[in-house]
Amino acid sequence: MSETKKFLYVNRKAPYGTIYALESLEVVLIGAAFEQDVSMAFLDDGVFQLTKGQNTEAIGVKNFSPTFRALGDYEVTKLYVEMESLEERGLGPDDLQEITYEDEDDDWEEKPSIRIVSRTEMADIMADQDVVLSF
Amino acid sequence: MSYQVNGHTIEHDEEGYITTLSDWSKELADEIAKVENIDMTEEHWAVVNFLRDYYDEYQIAPAVRVLIKAIKKEMGPEKGNNKYMYELFPYGPAKQACKIAGLPKPTGCV
Secondary structure (H helix, E strand, O other), X not given: OOOOOEEEEEEOOOOOOOOHHHHHHHHHHHHHHHOOEEEEEEOHHHHHHHXXXXXXXXXXXXXXXXXXXXXXXXXXXXXXXXXXHHXXXXXXXXXXXXXXXXXXXXXXXXXXXXXXXXXXXXXXXXXXXOEEEEO | OEEEEOOEEEEEOOOOOEOOHHHOOHHHHXXXXXXXXXXXXXXXXXXXXHHHHHHHHHOOXXXXXXXXXXXXXXXXXXXXXXXXXXXXXXXXXXXXXXHXXXXXXXXOOO
């Protein structure tokens, strides 16, 4: 088997209004079948994708925010959110929905998937990847 | 293209997936199963109901590998395995069971 590569999907856009956020999520779900080391990053308006209590009824599109909670089933367990992007938008970690995964190596204990990181840490995370895909 | 159930016409796409998810009913599931040559047993229903619950919670139909893993966790290894699932749904559990459950085709399924 070929070597595992580190893939990072970078999300910078709000969840609705453009198709980027949904497309990114679909690519992640499809790509998860290839058993690579996949993580996601949320910065700029991308942090809105993970906010809780989304309601899309008035704009007539599907609310796909619950799908982020399925990522753990697909072994995507690292969702990096940039602290500065949250702060610049008047948001904090408590405004994000709870997303967990079950750790196979730790008796299936539920652990949080969202990791809040600083801008500097985010730069290091990006530098550490083999492949970075921007949405 | 459509299914006929109790005098109602229910539209489906060229592969047999219903186009309006809220059109689904247990009677429709039996009708789709008939077209797929599947005799719905309690075991089939368990998978179909599981898929509907999964969709309700996460808004997606799971990939087959995720489905089997989740079934294994919920119903045990004697059901959560490829052989058992393909015996129930010979043309692919995700594909056929999702169709009967009235869900869209699983993401990434061609």
